Amino acid sequence: MLYLMIAVTLFFWAIVAWILTRKPPEPLEPLDPLEPKKPVKSKPRKRAAKPAAPPAKKDYILIDGSNVMYWEDQSPKLQTVQDAVRLLLEKGFTPGVMFDANAGYLLFDGYKDDHEFARVLNLREDQVLVVAKGVQADPYLLNAARDLNARIVTNDFFRDWAKDFPEVRRRGHLIQGGYHNGKLWLDLDGSHQNAKKPSRKKR
Numbered sequence: 307m308l309y310l311m312i313a314v315t316l317f318f319w320a321i322v323a324w325i326l327t328r329k330p331p332e333p334l335e336p337l338d339p340l341e342p343k344k345p346v347k348s349k350p351r352k353r354a355a356k357p358a359a360p361p362a363k364k365d366y367i368l369i370d371g372s373n374v375m376y377w378e379d380q381s382p383k384l385q386t387v388q389d390a391v392r393l394l395l396e397k398g399f400t401p402g403v404m405f406d407a408n409a410g411y412l413l414f415d416g417y418k419d420d421h422e423f424a425r426v427l428n429l430r431e432d433q434v435l436v437v438a439k440g441v442q443a444d445p446y447l448l449n450a451a452r453d454l455n456a457r458i459v460t461n462d463f464f465r466d467w468a469k470d471f472p473e474v475r476r477r478g479h480l481i482q483g484g485y486h487n488g489k490l491w492l493d494l495d496g497s498h499q500n501a502k503k504p505s506r507k508k509r
Contacts (some may be wrong), residue, residue, distance in 0.1 A: 322376040338347065348486065367481065368451050369407040370460035371423075372443060377461070378485045382412040384426060388488040390459055390483070391427050402456070404447045409440040448474070457481050459492060493505060 333485040340355070369390050375382045387403060394401040408420030422433040435450075437443045444464060448471045449460050459481045464474045473479050 330383075340385060343406070365398065365455040366456035367394050367399045368447060368454070368456050368458050369394075369401055369403045370443075370447060370458055371403045372409055374483070377483065377490075382409075386414050386490070387391050388427060390492070391423065391429065393490055393492060394459075399412055400433075401429070402433045402450070402454075403429065403435075404450065405434075405436045406443045407437055408426045409436060418483050445470075451479075459483060 317465050342359055363393065366498070369387065374387050374390050377386045388415065391401050391403065407417070410416055410422070418436065420434045420436050421431050424431040427434065433502060435446065436445075437446050438463060444462075447458065448464065448467055452471065457479055461484070463480065464471065467508050468474050479494040481492055481494060482498055483490060485491070
């Protein structure tokens with residue numbers, strides 16, 4: 307009986323010790339007050355974007371600079387090329403100019419590259435090309451005109467290149483010009499060539 311009482315007493319104090327050593331439960335954090343629900347705004351539907359207008363097609367005309375420079379008094383002058391550029395711009399065309407490598411020596415007594423010619427012609431550098439030394443500008447000029455679907459300002463008929471570039475025989479593809487009373491003229495509408503066309507005899 308004594309052992310039973312001792313066992314009960316030990317069990318009782320073990321329970322008391324467990325209760326005293328147990329950590330009290332942590333208090334719960336107060337809940338945040340519920341925010342009133344904001345009405346959900348429906349996103350406006352995006353309208354289908356209108357297709358962008360196609361870029362304005364540039365009407366290129368290339369200038370045979372090494373030919374045009376001789377148009378006045380048969381001596382090389384930068385002014386004749388500048389006049390051709392200015393006239394084309396006034397008519398709404400986009401000019402490009404191509405020179406042989408020796409053009410700088412003829413006009414400035416020294417080699418000039420694309421950048422330097424573009425500056426004196428008041429054009430962007432990508433509108434001017436000075437071909438490499440020892441290379442003819444003609445095939446570059448004719449290829450560029452074909453790629454750009456452009457006409458060429460020149461008094462050269464490119465007969466040596468007509469086989470590879472038959473378009474040079476097409477009326478109006480080569481724009482002739484010159485000076486009259488000190489003023490530059492360009493046969494942009496082909497009227498000068500039409501005037502030269504022989505009339506057919508009536509049968």
